[in-house]
Amino acid sequence: MPAVAAWEPLAEALGAVRRIVVFSGAGISTESGIPDFRSPGGVWTRYNPRDFTFAKYVASAAVRQRAWRMRREFWGAEPRPNPAHLAVARLEAAGRCRGVVTQNIDGLHQAAGSVRVVELHGTSREVICIGQRPRVGTPAGCGFRAPYTWAFARIDEGHDDPTCPDCAGIVKSATVSFGQNLFPGVLQQAVELIGEADLVLAVGSSLQVYPAADVPAAAVRGGATLAIVNDEPTPLDDLATVVVRGRAAGVLSAAVEATLTPAT
Ligand SMILES: [Zn+2]
Known part of the structure; x- marks a missing residue:
């Protein structure tokens, strides 16, 4: 048997x-x-998760630019x-x-x-507007939503911190970041x-x-x-x-x- x-x-x-x-x-x-965030060689061994809290994303264009670079790396090979x-x-x-x-x-x-x-x-396949001054932990934008490729196309055009075409608010992947509800x-x-x-x-x-x-x-x-x-x-x-x-x-x-x- x-x-x-x-x-x-x-x-x-x-x-x-x-x-x-x-x-x-x-x-x-x-x-x-x-990669699993927690696995050896995973994304978080090369990027510090503490750099990608919601509050820091909202506060800093440099953090946003780094976040977009990380996303690029993450999605380099279309899974x-x-x-x-x-x-x-x-x-x-x-x-x-x-x-x-x-x-x-x-x-x-x-x-x-x-x-x-x-x-x-949430989903990393889309990006959303989170407004110009979102409340801590809670994204509340104007409703703009687009495929993530929209953001990458903007970046390729030289806008390394793409903003909302409707209200000029901050654009973020439609995911839940550290420190975000x-x-x-x-x-x-x-x-x-x-x-x-x-x-x-x-x-x-x-x-x-x-x-x-x-x-x-x-x-x-x-x-x-x-x-x-x-x-x-x-x-x-x-x-x-x-x-x-x-x-x-x-x-x-x-x-x-x-x-x-x-x-x-
Ligand atoms: Zn907007």
Whole structure:
């Protein structure tokens, strides 16, 4: 008898439920070449996160110029969804998954075909106006929003601190920076989506960044079961019915394939 593969208990758990909600973190995207902020060689070993607080971004054109350079580096090689993102999208298309709550800002769930995605920390695929003097921690601009390529095009034209074309306010990636509040309503959307789950599938999240990590914990308190795929232990492992240690792409694609393929 071959040993049971690591993903098999996960396939069994997914097969037993109808309303999966995925909660994803950086680990689902590392295999797309996006560095985890915390990993060795990651972006934050070359840029100091303390330089990129919301308050400093608002206060300093030099900080903004550095932030745009960092974004350039971050997105140098256009990242693509990997088999883990594709497996999640497949679950939704098959009517087995209600949607995704993600801590990631990379837009790769949507690129893979996921439709209902709540981005807790915003998206780096777009930039927004945050006004000329935004309140500390809260961006409140004029409503201007554009793809991130708009900002890069402005920079290429020589405007290394691009400003809002409508109100001349500060432009920032539509992400949640250090010292910045979550966008209004987002946490509520996440709680509502995850409240539909009979199983929360947490993938590639250390489940340590709050308030984001409280979302799956709340679902478990509400009666959902929890499955975790992560390459390191998490504080919620004891609450989970299935824990798979491993890389997301291999584990998820195998488990979802087995779940969606009728037994013969
Ligand atoms: Zn504006």
